[in-house]
Amino acid sequence: MNETQNNLGAYLKLHWKTAVFLVVLLIGIGLADIFVDSYMRRLLNLCAIYVIVSLAMNLVNGFTGQFSLGQAGFMAIGAYTVAIFTVPVESRAAIFYLEPMAPFLANIQLPFVVALILGGLASVVVAFFIGSPCLRLRGDYLAIATLGFSEIIRIIFTNTQSITNGALGIKSIPTISSLWWTYGTALLVIIATILLVYSSYGRAFKAIREDEIAAEAMGVGLFKTKMTSFLIGAFFTGIGGGLFAALLGTVDPKQFYFTLTYNFLLIIVLGGMGSISGTIIASFLVTLGQEALRFLDEPMAFGLDLPIFRPGLRMVVFSFLLMIIVLFYRKGLMGTNELTWDFMAQKFQSIKKKLSRKKTSTEGGGK
Amino acid sequence: MSLLRTENVIMQFGGVVAVNDLNIDIKKGELAALIGPNGAGKTTAFNVITGVYTPTSGKVLFTPTDKNGTTTEIDITGKKPDKITTLGVARTFQNIRLFKELSVLENVQVATHLNTDYSFLSAIMRTPKARKGEAQAKADCEFLLERLGLIDLKNEKASSLPYGQQRHLEIARALATKPQLLLLDEPAAGMNPQETDELTDLIFKLKTDFDLTIFMIEHHMDLVMEISDHIYVLDFGCTIAKGTPDEVQNNPKVIEAYLGVDADVED
Ligand SMILES: Nc1ncnc2c1ncn2[C@@H]1O[C@H](COP(=O)(O)OP(=O)(O)OP(=O)(O)O)[C@@H](O)[C@H]1O
Ligand SMILES: [Mg+2]
Numbered sequence: 271m272n273e274t275q276n277n278l279g280a281y282l283k284l285h286w287k288t289a290v291f292l293v294v295l296l297i298g299i300g301l302a303d304i305f306v307d308s309y310m311r312r313l314l315n316l317c318a319i320y321v322i323v324s325l326a327m328n329l330v331n332g333f334t335g336q337f338s339l340g341q342a343g344f345m346a347i348g349a350y351t352v353a354i355f356t357v358p359v360e361s362r363a364a365i366f367y368l369e370p371m372a373p374f375l376a377n378i379q380l381p382f383v384v385a386l387i388l389g390g391l392a393s394v395v396v397a398f399f400i401g402s403p404c405l406r407l408r409g410d411y412l413a414i415a416t417l418g419f420s421e422i423i424r425i426i427f428t429n430t431q432s433i434t435n436g437a438l439g440i441k442s443i444p445t446i447s448s449l450w451w452t453y454g455t456a457l458l459v460i461i462a463t464i465l466l467v468y469s470s471y472g473r474a475f476k477a478i479r480e481d482e483i484a485a486e487a488m489g490v491g492l493f494k495t496k497m498t499s500f501l502i503g504a505f506f507t508g509i510g511g512g513l514f515a516a517l518l519g520t521v522d523p524k525q526f527y528f529t530l531t532y533n534f535l536l537i538i539v540l541g542g543m544g545s546i547s548g549t550i551i552a553s554f555l556v557t558l559g560q561e562a563l564r565f566l567d568e569p570m571a572f573g574l575d576l577p578i579f580r581p582g583l584r585m586v587v588f589s590f591l592l593m594i595i596v597l598f599y600r601k602g603l604m605g606t607n608e609l610t611w612d613f614m615a616q617k618f619q620s621i622k623k624k625l626s627r628k629k630t631s632t633e634g635g636g637k
Numbered sequence: 638m639s640l641l642r643t644e645n646v647i648m649q650f651g652g653v654v655a656v657n658d659l660n661i662d663i664k665k666g667e668l669a670a671l672i673g674p675n676g677a678g679k680t681t682a683f684n685v686i687t688g689v690y691t692p693t694s695g696k697v698l699f700t701p702t703d704k705n706g707t708t709t710e711i712d713i714t715g716k717k718p719d720k721i722t723t724l725g726v727a728r729t730f731q732n733i734r735l736f737k738e739l740s741v742l743e744n745v746q747v748a749t750h751l752n753t754d755y756s757f758l759s760a761i762m763r764t765p766k767a768r769k770g771e772a773q774a775k776a777d778c779e780f781l782l783e784r785l786g787l788i789d790l791k792n793e794k795a796s797s798l799p800y801g802q803q804r805h806l807e808i809a810r811a812l813a814t815k816p817q818l819l820l821l822d823e824p825a826a827g828m829n830p831q832e833t834d835e836l837t838d839l840i841f842k843l844k845t846d847f848d849l850t851i852f853m854i855e856h857h858m859d860l861v862m863e864i865s866d867h868i869y870v871l872d873f874g875c876t877i878a879k880g881t882p883d884e885v886q887n888n889p890k891v892i893e894a895y896l897g898v899d900a901d902v903e904d
Pocket of ligand 2: 679680681731
């Protein structure tokens with residue numbers, strides 16, 4: 271007992287800045303949860319969901335070096351699982367009016383958390399079947415397969431009328447409005463990712479990213495290790511999808527186009543492939559940025575009858591951004607670095623040095 | 638007792654027979670060398686032994702000693718590289734293949750992953766078992782870095798090390814897999830005579846201290862002749878000579894094929 275207290279004391283002494291930061295963060299979320307209006311609340315919730323899915327994507331793409339583009343598909347699985355199992359039994363007849371819900375599902379209603387976890391697990395099962403052939407091969411098969419899978423899932427969900435209500439989608443999903451669901455989950459995912467990445471497993475992931483042949487020669491089983499990363503990613507993505515459904519209160523196949531995956535790709539490239547803090551920062555930047563640029567999608571004429579702003583322009587702007595990052599800023603905001611206290615202190619020092627140098631040089635020039 | 642044997646191994650790439658009928662027999666505890674002119678098939682032989690390539694025909698047999706001291710001959714032909722490493726064969730690469738973005742310490746730690754006896758969930762939850770495993774692995778790695786003179790650089794990025802130290806790191810990393818047989822592919826490549834001498838001493842010491850059997854490809858003749866128990870000479874994939882350094886040195890075929898062109902190989 272005494273020893274664990276000592277340990278805790280030592281731990282806090284070492285990480286007091288982080289502890290303080292966490293406390294401030296939690297208070298911040300608590301305050302936001304009380305005072306923020308419903309528009310901002312939804313936006314903040316969306317940020318947290320994007321953090322979850324992007325981190326999962328970065329785990330597979332950035333840390334393990336396996337190019338997976340199945341985010342929209344895995345989210346769809348999580349979202350539909352939550353939708354199907356949490357919609358109140360009594361409103362199902364009204365929602366499934368074209369074709370009644372399949373009898374084996376019609377009377378099952380699960381608590382939100384259970385449905386959420388079930389959604390994650392369903393993603394894992396599907397991921398296993400995609401990964402089994404693809405992760406044995408070298409090269410870009412995974413990207414192609416996951417991309418195809420995303421489209422197939424969407425088409426399946428459009429056509430399984432008695433389960434997913436087809437193109438009509440499922441409405442009246444009990445919503446979560448509190449920030450604690452999404453931010454609580456995001457925090458758990460962040461912590462789990464950090465702990466995983468800084469473990470023997472995380473190093474094995476990175477070794478595969480760096481050099482598959484060398485990793486294998488050092489005893490890292492390629493298939494098993496890639497699969498571990500892929501399944502963990504799928505689990506978190508499914509959870510993210512479940513939260514997404516519960517945030518919007520409705521799911522339909524159109525929400526899960528490839529453009530959704532594209533957002534996460536943008537986030538991890540912008541934040542830095544292989545940086546947890548970079549991913550978190552970029553999730554907020556992109557989510558809020560897309561909201562700020564929403565006006566681009568609204569038809570608007572400039573004097574003449576020339577509609578420049580139209581739906582889809584936002585995507586063009588974002589694609590352009592992605593190209594610029596890839597061309598000029600290959601490593602993203604953070605590269606593979608993390609925003610630790612040491613890192614910030616270092617940056618601060620170097621900026622200070624640069625500033626003072628500039629000062630002396632301008633002074634010198636003035637004389 | 639044989640630790641590693643190959644039986645009539647042939648490795649063909651299309652029309653190129655890179656290794657032609659290779660029969661080696663490496664005894665436990667010895668230091669054997671594989672020499673031959675450029676393109677003779679030496680690295681290919683290593684790649685076949687470590688499972689990077691499955692030979693066109695022939696067998697690779699490895700006889701490790703397990704924890705209880707019993708030995709069993711295992712057919713490792715065409716097994717996956719990580720399986721072969723787990724059985725006790727480790728290697729370094731001729732064209733250095735470090736994990737560039739990882740730190741020196743992490744590079745070595747990766748090689749201890751095969752001994753993790755806890756799941757990724759335990760790793761995430763930092764269970765006592767996982768923490769103990771991590772701590773032990775880290776201590777082992779630091780010990781190895783100490784031995785190879787890299788401990789002060791443990792937090793540096795692997796790619797930032799000078800060339801010679803990268804070669805040392807490759808050896809440290811291979812040792813971290815706890816091998817019984819260590820394959821070194823030109824460990825002294827690009828080193829000056831003094832560095833080569835130091836490396837020779839080091840290899841010899843490591844061999845005794847870690848109870849290793851070593852199979853080494855090397856172009857530095859003085860190094861090879863000084864420390865090898867047995868030498869195999871390849872030329873165009875064929876084994877043109879094998880024996881003790883003295884026997885090989887005086888073999889006319891070897892002189893013709895290899896030592897004759899020694900001048901331009903060894904700068
Ligand atoms: N993957 C491959 N595909 C096709 N040919 C290959 C392959 N690997 C090696 N070779 C060929 O096999 C022959 C032997 O190459 P290897 O690398 O084993 O030679 P080496 O003895 O290690 O030479 P060096 O001293 O230059 O390292 C060469 O002709 C090479 O071109
Ligand atoms: Mg070679």
